């Protein structure tokens with residue numbers, strides 16, 4: 001994979017910071033899943049969230065099939081970052097950037113990618129879960145936390161600079177990929193085709 005070219009292409013995107021990492025560095029925790037179950041209103045409402053994404057062990061195994069990942073961070077400014085009515089509308093720009101970055105990584109690696117992004121999927125007005133299959137499995141990105149990933153711990157491990165401000169929102173995505181042909185041979189061909 002031509003990482004220098006990929007980094008030149010990534011530089012054209014409005015990213016705050018990014019980091020390349022080995023997927024073995026990613027911290028998974030059942031505690032994150034517990035928060036999904038007990039505190040998130042999106043739990044059990046979409047294909048992008050638990051329980052549809054599988055157990056944490058299944059999610060971890062799915063992620064670790066890819067040896068490498070790119071952690072992406074974008075930043076948005078709002079008046080009050082604690083106000084979800086202000087922060088959520090800034091999410092779409094991050095999703096668009098994630099999609100562009102995923103295309104760049106997929107082109108650079110020559111193989112598929114597996115993408116995790118923010119919050120729950122909002123592509124359809126009403127998710128097909130649980131009555132019918134996901135309508136857009138190739139475009140649907142589960143959120144990072146849905147897989148039990150401790151995103152702040154990962155970001156710290158990767159040297160991401162946190163902006164401690166009441167008017168700043170940081171959004172995170174993970175793009176899993178393989179830069180090894182022999183490993184990639186056993187991976188799914190397209191982004192979100194999981195098995």
Ligand code: SF4
Pocket residue numbers: 046047048121122123124125126127128129133134135136137140
């Ligand atoms: S693409 Fe539609 S059906 Fe699939 S997870 Fe998103 S909202 Fe649900």
